[in-house]
Amino acid sequence: MDIFQQIIKFFRTGTNFLIVPHKRPDGDAIGSSLALHRIIKLVNKNSAVFIPEEIPESFRFLIVNDDIIVQDENILSNYDIVITLDSSNLDRTYVTRKIIDNSNIIINIDHHKTNDSFGDINLVMPDSSSTCEIILKLSKVGYLPLTPNIANCLLTGIFTDTGFFRNQNVTDATFESAAELIRFGADHETLISKLLQSKTVDDLKFHSEAMLKSEFSYQKQVGWIVISKELMKKYNINDYRQVWGTGIIGFLNNISHVEVSYYFIEVSDNETIIEYRAKNPHDVSIIAKHFGGGGHKLASGCTINENIELAQKKVFDYFFNNYSLM
Numbered sequence: 001m002d003i004f005q006q007i008i009k010f011f012r013t014g015t016n017f018l019i020v021p022h023k024r025p026d027g028d029a030i031g032s033s034l035a036l037h038r039i040i041k042l043v044n045k046n047s048a049v050f051i052p053e054e055i056p057e058s059f060r061f062l063i064v065n066d067d068i069i070v071q072d073e074n075i076l077s078n079y080d081i082v083i084t085l086d087s088s089n090l091d092r093t094y095v096t097r098k099i100i101d102n103s104n105i106i107i108n109i110d111h112h113k114t115n116d117s118f119g120d121i122n123l124v125m126p127d128s129s130s131t132c133e134i135i136l137k138l139s140k141v142g143y144l145p146l147t148p149n150i151a152n153c154l155l156t157g158i159f160t161d162t163g164f165f166r167n168q169n170v171t172d173a174t175f176e177s178a179a180e181l182i183r184f185g186a187d188h189e190t191l192i193s194k195l196l197q198s199k200t201v202d203d204l205k206f207h208s209e210a211m212l213k214s215e216f217s218y219q220k221q222v223g224w225i226v227i228s229k230e231l232m233k234k235y236n237i238n239d240y241r242q243v244w245g246t247g248i249i250g251f252l253n254n255i256s257h258v259e260v261s262y263y264f265i266e267v268s269d270n271e272t273i274i275e276y277r278a279k280n281p282h283d284v285s286i287i288a289k290h291f292g293g294g295g296h297k298l299a300s301g302c303t304i305n306e307n308i309e310l311a312q313k314k315v316f317d318y319f320f321n322n323y324s325l326m
């Protein structure tokens, strides 16, 4: 039996499902989680989504009233089947020891090529644009229900993970998936407006000042921006996770001579997140993985438990010694 059929069988035989996306969930993680959650409920099974942090403001419009999103692990009801979405390794998910002990099986559905197949069942499709595209395929193979609300969630993940069809992960299948979702009732105009045209004045001012701080090296092929807590605070970014919503991450790649760009985000005195974005043929997943992170060839990230200056030093030391590999 192929993996699709194996997973679909669980939707028939299982009873209680727990859906777990990756930490700091993005559009693909949230979209695929909400979509699969609703699909499972429509086939009359119990399902809950476990996200123990605030869902970013920019994706909250996707949530509908009867979605069950649990923030506190202690109030999770019974579950036997855990499905992780869009996570390349177990550490990237919110799955805890207790969740592993309480469940019978972990199904890992993902599209990161760095996925280490941590599940009991692994549906990993690195050629897929997004986890949402895999969920669409799963629903078609299994004749599972697709409503306009589900289609909206899946199209959101395709939009955000492909940078609205600009990234290298886009294939003819991506456009076909999007067309199919629109036929199932996804409202692409509303999604584009909610996802792209919902920034605040502070977001744009923050973006401008971050650009003024950009630096370049290596014949200007490498660009980076250091995003301090102070800079965030100046523009009312009270939570570092809002930085992604401002559109600054990856923005330096709009410059013709930039091949690779880095974004250092100060989380605390001993925690720095680094996001990497590249143009073909570079592969920044190598550097993210070196520091315990993961992601894709052209978009990856990691966390370094150092202050922002030391984190920069570590990344640059490694990067400039290994640039030819990337």
Ligand SMILES: [Mn+2]
Residues within 6 Å of the ligand: 028, 029, 086, 111, 129, 130, 131, 161
């Ligand atoms: Mn994804």
